[in-house]
Amino acid sequence: MPAEASAPTGGGTQAQAGPDAAAAPGRRERVREATLREIKDNARRRLAAEGPSGVSLRAIARDMGMTAPGLYRYFSGLDDLLNDVRADLFHELSAAVAGAAGPLPEDDTDGRILASLRAFRSWALAHRAEFSLLFATPAPQDAPDPRVLEAGRGFAASFFSLFDRLLAERRIPLPADDEIGPELRERLDAFAAKTGFTIDNASYGALRVLMSCWVRLYGLVSMEVAEHMTPIMGDMEPLFEAELQDILSPAGVAYRASGQD
Amino acid sequence: MPAEASAPTGGGTQAQAGPDAAAAPGRRERVREATLREIKDNARRRLAAEGPSGVSLRAIARDMGMTAPGLYRYFSGLDDLLNDVRADLFHELSAAVAGAAGPLPEDDTDGRILASLRAFRSWALAHRAEFSLLFATPAPQDAPDPRVLEAGRGFAASFFSLFDRLLAERRIPLPADDEIGPELRERLDAFAAKTGFTIDNASYGALRVLMSCWVRLYGLVSMEVAEHMTPIMGDMEPLFEAELQDILSPAGVAYRASGQD
DNA sequence: CAGCTTTAGTGAACGGCGTAAAGCTTACGG
DNA sequence: CCGTAAGCTTTACGCCGTTCACTAAAGCTG
Incomplete structure (x- = not known):
């Protein structure tokens, strides 16, 4: 066994005596x-x-x-380091979003969702450069790193799983499945497959609403991080809270002001 | 050097004595x-x-x-060049958005808005790198260039002025002004002041709806340009069209499928 | 026309960058 | 105890932005 097994990253398998070494x-x-x-x-x-x-x-x-x-x-180079950092950041972001819901009681679905979405914004504003590293448009030629892709998928899963319970409670006034065109259904099927949802526990209407939530949250936070509107609007928090209300109401989540206000 | 005008392009057109030279x-x-x-x-x-x-x-x-x-x-340096390009790009983007509405009859407000929003997406997808240059998060230290700021304001103005006629027609089911909190009103005042709207011809509710439209459009297109969802969803066009419908319906714009489908 | 001034552009140089190759030093494992 | 590999440095190459000193040409002016 000494012959090969010279893995470049970590050799640690020595331990001639201890069984649990x-x-x-x-x-x-x-x-x-x-x-x-x-x-x-x-x-x-x-x-x-x-x-x-x-x-x-x-x-x-x-x-x-x-x-x-x-x-x-x-x-193996600067890109490798950056991708590693990106993966770490995705995990931290996931943890921050999930962690915000932690202190709230399990059955306070609305509160947990509100807290998580606010946590997403807070994390982004407290980590502007990190956020932009994660979500920046990549240069045309460079292929995405598998670790980053995986971590990104993990974040997406953790984000969307926030809504699991909401979907289970079935109190969302969803658009009917037949309001959704066939091409979009196809896309939503692909989306569901990759994020772990199944059309059984989440109708097309539900997926549609979830996507809409994410798009709006992402747009709003991206704009705020990039300070696109800041020069003409100033503090964006009131708009964020107002949007939060609008974003979640089609999902049947009752808005509630932030706890620490 | 022979005497005069040996330029191959044939210069020397203007007389030196002309008063309006x-x-x-x-x-x-x-x-x-x-x-x-x-x-x-x-x-x-x-x-x-x-x-x-x-x-x-x-x-x-x-x-x-x-x-x-x-x-x-x-x-004066690379940044200066890039800022100049950014300003040009903002103008081009404004022209593309405005130009899309051009061929449609003046009174087809809905059609003009739909065409313009689709044009925004098309331009972004056809100019990914340019789009990301315009909307990327700037590095923490560098101050925004006045030319870019001005061009950006111009784009915002041209974008929001799409809705001028819609507002004038007053067929939007708007949220009442008193549903909007005081802090947000303050922000919307600032926003209106810098974009040329006045609260006279656009209520707080209208501004609120406009902002929401922009946020959603921006979020969706940014995601598509960055190819965030593409790996898990594939072609985003069906989602865009579905969102377009949802985005515009609170503004009272009747959705209509794209002309060239 | 001459002569002066402004402009466009070059060449060399400084410091910073990513990265490849070769060499040195130290610790580990047989 | 010795071979070997890991950790790290030195050197080097080719990019980059930017500055400075300089030349050559173009334009204006007397």
């Missing part, structure tokens, strides 16, 4: 893990401070007291 | 204007082909058979 990370890997974190932390710092274009391998290495090529032991 | 651009400035156009055209080409990060002064200069510092006679 797999649990022990081993000094080597602990150090490696720490360096990896340090790299990503520095990337994040620069990202938050200067935006996506401010993240450079040379600058990160400089901050860490090493040289840029050394980072290639940890990432 | 101010109207004649003068050879010098014509050449300058041409070079300026060439620079911007090359920038546009690279933008469309490789995205915003593919636009570089050195590459543009190389394409034109000159060196990068020469471009500084025309722009």
Whole structure:
């Protein structure tokens, strides 16, 4: 077994004596893990401070007291690092959205949804550069990274699963299935398949409403993060709350002012 | 140097004694204007082909058979060039949106609005990189350019003025003014002031509906340009048409399928 | 016409970037 | 104890934006 198994990323399988030595990370890997974190932390710092274009391998290495090529032991290049950060960010965003619903009672479906949607906005505003890294239009040529795609799918799933219970309660005044054209149904089928919904527990009408919710939330928050309207409207929070009300009412969610107001 | 007018293009048209010579651009400035156009055209080409990060002064200069510092006679730097392009793009986008309504009869308010909103989407999809240059989140530190701001305001004005006639016809089932909170009213006042609306010809309810339309259209098109949903939904056109219907119905616009279907 | 001034453009240079190749040092595993 | 691989540095190449000193031409003016 010593012959091969020289995986580039992590060798840790040594442990000649202990049977459960797999649990022990081993000094080597602990150090490696720490360096990896340090790299990503520095990337994040620069990202938050200067935006996506401010993240450079040379600058990160400089901050860490090493040289840029050394980072290639940890990432195959700048893009790889950025994609790794993107995946992390998607997970954090998912956690923030899910976490906001956590403290509320299980049966307060409306409250949980409201809290989660507000959490999405709050996270975006507190992490503008990170948000834009996640949702920016990619350059024409570069293919999406599988880790990012996966993490993005995870976020989508966690977002839409907010509405699971709402759908189960069946109190949504949904558009009838036959109001939805055949092409759109096809698309919604594809969407449902990839996000884990089935048309059994979510009608076409429900999926349609969910998509609409997401589109409106996304549009509103994107605009606010990009400060598109800010110069002509100032603080966007009143508009957000008003939109929130409108966005959720077709889904049968009763609006309720934010708790900490 | 032989005496005069050996230019192959045949210059030397204007007399030096003409009193209204101010109207004649003068050879010098014509050449300058041409070079300026060439620079911007090359920038546009690279933008469309490789995205915003593919636009570089050195590459543009190389394409034109000159060196990068020469471009500084025309722009004060890369940012300046990009901002100039951004302003142009806003004007083009405005023209595309307005132009789509042009062929339709003046009194077909609904048709004109539908055509314009579809034109916005079409333009964005046909100019992904340009769209993302216009609407991308700016880096934290860089201040917005006044030309871009002005052009952006122009676009907003041209967009919202689509609805002028609709408002005048007063057939919108608007939310009553008193359904709108005081903070939001304040924001809508600011918005109306900067876009040329007055609360006289557009109630708070109308402004509210307009904002909602824009947010939804923007969210949908941004997602489509960024190909956020494309991997899990495929072609977004059916969703766009369905959303279009929903977006415009609170504004009292009757949906109608696209003309060229 | 000469002579002066303004303009367009070049060449060299500085510092920053991503990244590839080669070499050095240290720790680990047999 | 020695081979080997991991971690990291040095060097180097080719991009990038931008500055500065400079030339050559064009235009204006007396």
